[in-house]
Amino acid sequence: MAIACGLVWWVIDRMIPFLSFSLLLAPAIGYAIGKIVSLSVNRKRSTGLAIIAGIAVVISYLVSIFAGSILFHYRLSFVPVNILHLVIDLVAVALGIFVATTQSR
Numbered sequence: 001m002a003i004a005c006g007l008v009w010w011v012i013d014r015m016i017p018f019l020s021f022s023l024l025l026a027p028a029i030g031y032a033i034g035k036i037v038s039l040s041v042n043r044k045r046s047t048g049l050a051i052i053a054g055i056a057v058v059i060s061y062l063v064s065i066f067a068g069s070i071l072f073h074y075r076l077s078f079v080p081v082n083i084l085h086l087v088i089d090l091v092a093v094a095l096g097i098f099v100a101t102t103q104s105r
Contacts, residue, residue: 001056002059002060005032006062009025009029010064013025023092026061029057033053034100037056037104056100057097
């Protein structure tokens with residue numbers, strides 16, 4: 001699920017290249033991952049499931065960074081050059097983790 005969400009994140013991020021769009025996209029990815037984790041264990045809640053959902057959001061972010069270089073042989077530019085882009089991405093991932101863990105905890 002994390003890899004599929006990461007690929008979707010990469011495709012949407014490349015189609016709509018706004019800096020602040022990741023702030024909306026990451027919580028949506030976190031919601032989807034949290035809901036899938038919750039449904040896969042019959043809506044049980046625990047701290048372990050929240051940790052798994054949070055790690056899945058981080059994995060999906062990493063997949064969204066490396067997807068272009070792996071799939072289309074782009075130059076490996078996984079480190080954002082702009083500090084503002086890096087800060088917005090980190091805040092977006094934190095929001096995604098928060099949403100995913102609240103679904104599972």
